[in-house]
Amino acid sequence: MEDSEPETIVLKNWPEKFSDMLSMIGVNSTPNKTGEGDVEKGDYYSRCFSQTTRMITNKGSLKVSGTNIDSVQIIQKG
Amino acid sequence: MMQDPNPLPWGAQDRFQAHFIVQQYPDEELSPGKESESWRLRRVARTKLKTTGHFGSKKVVAVTWEGGKLAEDLNTDSSLNEMIAGQSVNDATIFVDPTDNGIRIYGKWKNSHDFGITKELFDIYDNIAGYIKKIN
Numbered sequence: 774m775e776d777s778e779p780e781t782i783v784l785k786n787w788p789e790k791f792s793d794m795l796s797m798i799g800v801n802s803t804p805n806k807t808g809e810g811d812v813e814k815g816d817y818y819s820r821c822f823s824q825t826t827r828m829i830t831n832k833g834s835l836k837v838s839g840t841n842i843d844s845v846q847i848i849q850k851g
Numbered sequence: 852m853m854q855d856p857n858p859l860p861w862g863a864q865d866r867f868q869a870h871f872i873v874q875q876y877p878d879e880e881l882s883p884g885k886e887s888e889s890w891r892l893r894r895v896a897r898t899k900l901k902t903t904g905h906f907g908s909k910k911v912v913a914v915t916w917e918g919g920k921l922a923e924d925l926n927t928d929s930s931l932n933e934m935i936a937g938q939s940v941n942d943a944t945i946f947v948d949p950t951d952n953g954i955r956i957y958g959k960w961k962n963s964h965d966f967g968i969t970k971e972l973f974d975i976y977d978n979i980a981g982y983i984k985k986i987n
Contacts, residue, residue, distance in 0.1 A: 791869065798970040812872050815952040821895045822946060830863050841980030843874040850866035850960055
């Protein structure tokens with residue numbers, strides 16, 4: 774039998790986690806549902822640079838407000 | 852049990868990248884053709900680092916930009932380039948990649964433990980985004 778309290782874990786996806794990181798440095802952002810951000814459609818690289826990774830996974834995006842940056846997308850390799 | 856000495860390279864890896872995107876698109880009246888290509892070439896840029904030391908002690912001492920018109924503009928901003936030179940070699944390696952769905956600013960891949968954003972790095976990306984917005 775467990776003699777200590779079970780750990781409580783809040784499940785968050787990457788855009789939610791990244792949004793928390795941005796709010797800690799004073800940047801306002803709103804996570805999009807995965808696959809619903811405009812930036813998640815189409816190619817994520819222009820291929821202007823050599824050796825760009827081909828196999829990637831979209832992990833979602835977030836809308837940023839009050840800065841020159843409009844949105845952020847999280848990408849995983851493979 | 853022994854670890855496989857030649858693990859297969861497929862599957863999602865513990866490597867992450869955040870793309871900071873300025874939502875600017877090739878002018879529809881100009882594309883397709885050479886005009887759209889010149890739109891891309893004016894906005895592409897990446898840092899070129901001058902470093903000292905090796906491996907763990909490698910440090911950035913100076914930063915210049917190479918690429919199109921955007922790189923020329925960024926090269927004139929010495930305070931921005933000093934801010935970038937204060938970062939680690941990984942964070943000072945910055946790409947500005949003009950794609951069809953926005954102009955993307957990103958650095959090197961990081962594992963989930965190191966993946967994140969600092970105030971200084973966000974300010975650097977925000978400054979670069981400001982230059983992107985000024986380009987015609």
